[in-house]
Amino acid sequence: MSAATSPSERRVSARIGAISESATLAVDAKAKALKAAGRPVIGFGAGEPDFPTPGYIVEAAVEACRNPKYHRYTPAGGLPELKAAIAEKTLRDSGYEVDASQILVTNGGKQAIYEAFAAILDPGDEVIVPAPYWTTYPESIRLAGGVPVEVVADETTGYRVSVEQLEAARTERTKVVLFVSPSNPTGAVYSEADAKAIGEWAVEHGLWVLTDEIYEHLVYGDAKFTSLPALVPALRDKCIVVNGVAKTYAMTGWRVGWLIGPKDVVKAATNLQSHATSNVSNVAQVAALAAVSGDLDAVAEMRTAFDRRRQTIVRMLNEIDGVLCPEPEGAFYAYPSVKELLGKEIRGKRPATSVELAALILDEAEVAVVPGEAFGTPGYLRLSYALGDDDLVEGVSRLQKLLGEAKA
Structure with a gap:
């Protein structure tokens, strides 16, 4: 065993060193940091309700x-x-x-x-x-x-x-x-x-x-x-x-x-x-x-809002050429395929992976999404629709504008 890999020299254990950072929390943290710096970023990264905890x-x-x-x-x-x-x-x-x-x-x-x-x-x-x-x-x-x-x-x-x-x-x-x-x-x-x-x-x-x-x-x-x-x-x-x-x-x-x-x-x-x-x-x-x-009244109100947002985000995503988004039946996530967009030119760049596409979307549209690589399936994006209706529409509208520019 070389000195570089000997237990006495290894600063972080192999077991812990092999763990990757939570991609969803990383995207959310980056979006919040950009917003704090004054950029109008809309985040679809974190999977948490935008409602306050019931009183x-x-x-x-x-x-x-x-x-x-x-x-x-x-x-x-x-x-x-x-x-x-x-x-x-x-x-x-x-x-x-x-x-x-x-x-x-x-x-x-x-x-x-x-x-x-x-x-x-x-x-x-x-x-x-x-x-x-x-x-x-x-x-x-x-x-x-x-x-x-x-x-x-x-x-x-x-x-x-x-x-x-x-x-x-x-x-x-x-x-x-x-x-x-x-x-x-x-x-x-x-x-x-x-x-x-x-x-x-x-x-x-x-x-x-x-x-x-x-x-x-x-x-x-x-x-x-x-x-x-x-x-x-x-x-x-x-x-x-x-x-x-x-x-x-x-x-x-x-x-x-x-x-x-x-x-x-x-x-x-x-x-x-x-x-x-x-x-x-x-x-x-x-x-x-x-x-x-307690009862589930507050839950029912949130579910009604999520259902409305679900229908909106699926409709708007499917209006983008090269994006295919099945209708989710639960939770508060949309998971569209963007495989047809990979390799196409978008504002001078040709993202080859959904990681590269997500980075391009954040830089050019100021919208934070999580690439499918984080979930074991490259070629997809995850968008949480647990955010306000206005932000949701604005965020997906930005995606429509940016991704609508894709060309072979």
Whole structure:
């Protein structure tokens, strides 16, 4: 081993050094920095609602700040009253009956995802990851010692993978399949029949399923959310559900998520969290308790706005020659294909990749989008429509003007 690569000389571990920065957060940070510098940038990068957290949730947090009970350590796995409320909320919204002992409250959905993979993966275990995927999934798998195996779906199938594709990717090392519906970054929603087929396939082969239900309440039109362990009861002993308050209640900054799973796995993940972070902020947990215990009226109002914006952005994007945008059925993202624009001349440049195209769009149109490379599928862009209606129209109008100049 050369001196340059010896452990004593390596400043950052190979394991951590291999992690890439979150592309979505990087785009959002750059857009905000440009805006702070006075440039009229419109950002489609961050996946967070533009609404304030509902007032009754904020008031619950204010009261918690005044209560000395919450000034101290609490159980690492979460406030008992919050875990009980999450169990009730899960039954109400998903038809999935669980006990509070099957729940771990985490610092956002990201911690839940990492701890879930860390609890069940051994080095070399494979996880089937449908792509396009959210940027954090493969990084969490690798951090836990696992190997992500990508299965790609494109716009021709509405970004939904089939059982046949999953089966083709399965090997003797496969331990887990990731299932996300509604999806980030595509907004794809699986039908009940397709979801059931995937769940039954996992049961047949003894696989674990990690299902991310963070966008459960953001579905539109005729699409319906279905919870996999509720739909396929035989899966429950090998299923981990990840969820949180971030998207449903406009609480991205509060950092409260959770995982639901078999008791032994939840206990192991709780042990990990007890050493990593201890309990989630008590004030944030009390706010989450108010959120999951309350009604869904505020959620319905936000969903109505997102649905309106969804229809607007899809229509406007599809008016651009060379852009093809399937209609998303859930979440708050559009994921258009821009493959026909690559290599064409736009203001003196010929972007060969969607990374280069996204950079050109930011420089020339002052619009921030995330390139498909971040989600495992080059040739696409992700645009979050969780921003004001006026900014949305202005931003896509700028795209129409710039991309409309493309020529061979």
